[in-house]
Amino acid sequence: MSLALPHMKRVDKDFDPKVFLAGTADGRNLADHPKNHVMFLQGDPANAIFYIKSGKIKLTVISKHGKEAVVALLGAGDFFGEGCLAGQPLRVASATTISECSILRMEKAPAIRLMHEQPAFSEILLHHLLSRNIRIEEDLVDQLFNSSEKRLARVLLLLANFGKEGKPDAVIPKISQETLAGIVGTTRSRVSFFMNRFRKLGYIQYDGKYDRGLEVHSSLLNVILHD
Numbered sequence: 001m002s003l004a005l006p007h008m009k010r011v012d013k014d015f016d017p018k019v020f021l022a023g024t025a026d027g028r029n030l031a032d033h034p035k036n037h038v039m040f041l042q043g044d045p046a047n048a049i050f051y052i053k054s055g056k057i058k059l060t061v062i063s064k065h066g067k068e069a070v071v072a073l074l075g076a077g078d079f080f081g082e083g084c085l086a087g088q089p090l091r092v093a094s095a096t097t098i099s100e101c102s103i104l105r106m107e108k109a110p111a112i113r114l115m116h117e118q119p120a121f122s123e124i125l126l127h128h129l130l131s132r133n134i135r136i137e138e139d140l141v142d143q144l145f146n147s148s149e150k151r152l153a154r155v156l157l158l159l160a161n162f163g164k165e166g167k168p169d170a171v172i173p174k175i176s177q178e179t180l181a182g183i184v185g186t187t188r189s190r191v192s193f194f195m196n197r198f199r200k201l202g203y204i205q206y207d208g209k210y211d212r213g214l215e216v217h218s219s220l221l222n223v224i225l226h227d
Helices: 082-086 108-117 119-145 150-160 177-184 188-202 218-225
Strands: 028-033 036-038 048-054 057-062 068-074 094-097 100-109 214-216
Touching: 048 082, 048 108, 048 188, 057 177, 068 119, 068 177, 082 108, 082 119, 082 150, 082 214, 108 119, 108 188, 150 188, 150 214, 150 218, 177 188
Parallel strands: none
Antiparallel strands: 028 100, 036 094, 048 100, 057 068, 057 094
């Protein structure tokens, strides 16, 4: 399917994608959402793309037999639902907030038009897609070659934004052990075991149910680096 549109406008040299993604107009709607809010469900019409200004969301898929798997965790600065821009008619995954979020929703047609009219916006979107592709490859390698303990450590570091530009988050929002188990591909009991071990080693810090959030220390990298 071609994304070419007729009657393209001239490029606006003063276009600032950060300002654009912070505003509401031309098919854009910025809204705050509570934790556990469903942005869309697997099988829903794919008619918009979303940009996360703050907070974190998870993408999940459900098999024909009802088994759910977490396929991605996304945070501030990430897009999701971009499959609609390539002609995807229905959502292939569900998107749910795992913390309070501020999310910009852009209708499909204006988003496609913007891609053609503003190279700066296309560049940001392309950077996101390439980064997501790299993350997917890393996730695959992680699943194939690393232990569940190392996979859990990597997930916690990613949630705290280690490896991203800027300062990592000192505390990440509360996330259930069931969700962590779904991401890692192991059982809740194994997640609980490793979490307690990480805490005893001083790699992470939290209260009994980490209701106030989970503090992740850079020393958790030792789990990944240790052979």
